[in-house]
Amino acid sequence: MDKYEQLEEIIKTSSHIVFFGGAGVSTESGIPDFRSADGLYNTKDVQFEGYAPEYLLSHDCLFNESKVFFEYYRQKLDTRNIKPNKAHSVLALMEKKGKLDGIITQNIDGLHQKAGSHKVWEIHGSTLNNYCSRCGKTYPSDYIFNTSGLPICGCGGLIRPDVTMYGEALPEDAWTQAIRLIKQADCLIVGGTSLSVYPAANLVTYFKGKHLVMINRDQTPYDYKADLVIHDSIGKVFGEIEKSL
Template sequence: MNDYTTATPLSRHIYFRKPAETYRQYHRKELLQNYRKGREHAMEKTQEAIEALKEIIQKYDNIVFFGGAGVSTESGIPDFRSVDGLYHQQYDYPPETILSHTFYRRNPEEFYRFYRNKMLFPDARPNAAHLKLAELEKAGKLRAVITQNIDGLHQAAGSRTVLELHGSVLRNYCEKCGRFYGLDFIRNSTGVPVCEKCGGSVKPDVVLYEEGLNQKTINDAVHFIHDAEVLLIGGTSLAVYPAAGLIDYFSGAKLAVINKAPTPRDTHADLLIQAPIGEVFAQL
């Protein structure tokens, strides 16, 4: 008896000496080759989609952008739902509890401790996505940016027509007299920020859980989305309502979705790019 084994061949002319070990090596090599081929194919598809996006932007002049947390992650601001996001960190209370209207009223000092530590990113700077959107607006292509973010990076990049569905950390108001305060006032204060004029509590102009969205902002967003020829959705899982429901008002020519993970709107998209939005916009 020789030491050759007629194991099930991978092809008509391949047989193995010491089949178990050799087959595993061959299988690992085959898996690696298939992975590389799959990755190369995915990259080719992404490049084709980016070229298609360039053509859409070149063709149309009434474009609206609807974005979420993924737009700012490449600026160092974590996404709530990402692996490094707030939902995956340990606190005494869940983030959605701390960032609720009820918690703010009952535990304002604890709210501000969390808010200062986890919601403010003064060193964040606009990335390629923010900058490209501002460039498209200046070129007369983009009509509006509708964002779920509260970081103010679109304005920092130069965008003028920005609808902030969930408010902004850059705006803070005294709840008693309405006096305005900037970001530095909140950062440099301790405990609950107090108005220098009347002694009232100063509250961030951000939409907390249990609070409604600004009706004028909603109406303006509906108007822009309804009238748009192209709607670009980027950096959002479309999981937060009522903001995500605004997409229903779009009936234009082209819907493009750019997001690393799948979204509920992928099957409706004329163009789908599953990649970080900053990397995509850097190539436009």
Template sequence: MDEAIKELREQIMASRSIVFFGGAGVSTESGIPDFRSTDGLYHQKYAFPPEEILSHHYFMAQPEGFFRFYRDKMLYLEAKPNPAHQALAQLEKMGRLKAVITQNIDGLHQAAGSQNVLELHGSVHRNHCMACGRAYGVEAILAAEGVPRCSCGGIIKPDVVLYEEALDERVLDAAVAAIANADLLIVGGTSLSVYPAAGLIDYFTGRCLAVINRQKLGRSRGQLEICGAIGAVFAALNVDKMEVGSEGGSLT
């Protein structure tokens, strides 16, 4: 893995437009469980499958059950950014990383300092009244008993994309544009099995596609593939010791 990390460092320093595309595996090292691993949410036992509880029709029909599950299993507000989040924020400050595209809803990229974060599935930190549109923070969800309601009486809905709901077209368009203009695309912590998000990497035509994942993907999509915990991989890159020059940069 050392040689692969060395190659990734070299690719980073040779790049002027890096985009990172990440999934649940980016946040597992911050203590947030994923969905599809052996110990993930989909392998736990509930009265209904998690994908049904997190669906639009269940939310509308059984909001009490939805919010009980949502507060219990979807909110990890004490989680902190790990070395992957921190390194990506540093790369953005260096002017190399142009965008973070994430399937996560935890806000950890922003907490680490990243500015241009495209949240494909929304965020637990944004909520709105379904009746009047008033915006609320996550505190409104936590403070309420049962179904959270606006002062107008409307239900406060998390701004997260539920099953059966479409992704935000503006976010999708921005993600497509970022990937299409990248010379290095780093994909991390995702199985590339959830569409339409996984199909975004098909828009990449740049120099190098790097994949970082704990297990090899069933179909290798990257010219550079690193198997390992993404936080450990980014920590080994020593991004804070990279010096950026005017013509591509150099490593110290």
């Protein structure tokens, strides 16, 4: 039995499957990840080369150098015209067929929802949501991208994306629900993530179910704990098993 057949059998025999994904899920849609050789953090831009990439997406930059933050954010994180890929569509199909309890994602692009998934927990927030940092008023998903300069609310507060920046705590509700889902799962499929970002990577430690599946181009620190490890793109792997669902 090859690895694809093993994955098909695990999915077939599992009752509570949860998917936990990272940047690698979206790279095949044309969204760069943050840490690969050609990822967002390694893209040279003369305007930003004097800043550490982690700083450009930090709480400090957002509020202390807001002009720099929003220029970077508008240039690098506008995914409104990006389409979901095979990984997104197969996960949506699994949910539709009752084979997936939920998706936990580190991504902030909203592509899972665009593909048709409804049970999505975004532990790093989403670029599709914006709110005033002072009064909490919400703004349309493309508000920041359609404006220039500093987006200011009528109350005078700074309008910001509902994204977890470096230096900020993860959204409590999404984090709590993610832990609940993983604890209840009998199969956890981890895909497109290096499991090097904390505390998100710690979510795997809550899994006590039967089958841990790791799908990633490169090795991860949790490969040795997995029942099945596939080193390939998540889109290719899900494309191979789609007909068996």
